Amino acid sequence: MSEEITFKIWTLCMVQNGDKVLLLDRQHDSFKGFIPPGGKVDFLESIVEAAIREVKEETGLEVRNLKYKGLYEYVNPVANDRYMIFNYITTDFTGELLENAPEGKAVWVNINEAYTLPMQDSIRRRFPLFFEDGTFEIQVQWNHEENKEGNVTVTRT
Numbered sequence: 001m002s003e004e005i006t007f008k009i010w011t012l013c014m015v016q017n018g019d020k021v022l023l024l025d026r027q028h029d030s031f032k033g034f035i036p037p038g039g040k041v042d043f044l045e046s047i048v049e050a051a052i053r054e055v056k057e058e059t060g061l062e063v064r065n066l067k068y069k070g071l072y073e074y075v076n077p078v079a080n081d082r083y084m085i086f087n088y089i090t091t092d093f094t095g096e097l098l099e100n101a102p103e104g105k106a107v108w109v110n111i112n113e114a115y116t117l118p119m120q121d122s123i124r125r126r127f128p129l130f131f132e133d134g135t136f137e138i139q140v141q142w143n144h145e146e147n148k149e150g151n152v153t154v155t156r157t
Helices: 047-059 121-131
Strands: 006-017 020-026 033-035 038-040 062-064 067-076 081-090 092-094 105-110 136-143 148-156
Touching: 006 047, 020 047, 033 121, 038 047, 047 062, 047 081, 067 121, 081 121, 121 136, 121 148
Parallel strands: 006 081, 067 136
Antiparallel strands: 006 020, 006 038, 020 033, 020 105, 062 092, 067 081, 136 148
């Protein structure tokens, strides 16, 4: 008899314009801080289609030519949950930023200055990897009892 596992899939897309990146100043719910646009992949939607849709919904920009950068995942062995976040970067976009973005104000931030901004640990951990050659895979085993990150494994390829 096999145990049921819950899989959830998200995307994240870093939009770069020269030495700046587009971040959302997210200040609602428990996931506060500066984050790149992204979100859940709808059923029957491809992962790249979801990344493109999420950027459009959250920023107003239309992105193309996404480059895959890596996988970030949370695994909770107690709850049998596995959350996978597919990460992309692009420099190819058109459009105007939304005035009232739903997930937070969209702002262009100098890449070097972004390191000083408040970010969730998961975003801060992978942020520099977007600007390195190659791809990454990060797996976080969730500590269910303490409701926080446990063992973190980072692999660069």
